[in-house]
Amino acid sequence: MKNITFSANESLIEEAREKARLENTSLNKRFREWLEQYVRRGNQKEEFQSVMKKLGYAEPGKTFTRDEINER
Numbered sequence: 001m002k003n004i005t006f007s008a009n010e011s012l013i014e015e016a017r018e019k020a021r022l023e024n025t026s027l028n029k030r031f032r033e034w035l036e037q038y039v040r041r042g043n044q045k046e047e048f049q050s051v052m053k054k055l056g057y058a059e060p061g062k063t064f065t066r067d068e069i070n071e072r
Contacts, residue, residue, distance in 0.1 A: 013027075020027045
């Protein structure tokens, strides 16, 4: 695992550490989790577009009126 250094407001870091402590984890672990999510988020757009492309053949079969669309 590679170490990196970030700069942030000291009080914000302390608040984040305290929150992590209350969650029985560490700020370092939370950052690694966030980093994984951040990297995966970039792929979600491509995955969504791929699914929509596969569903491109689907036709609703009918045009709905405004009242039908908003009906509860």
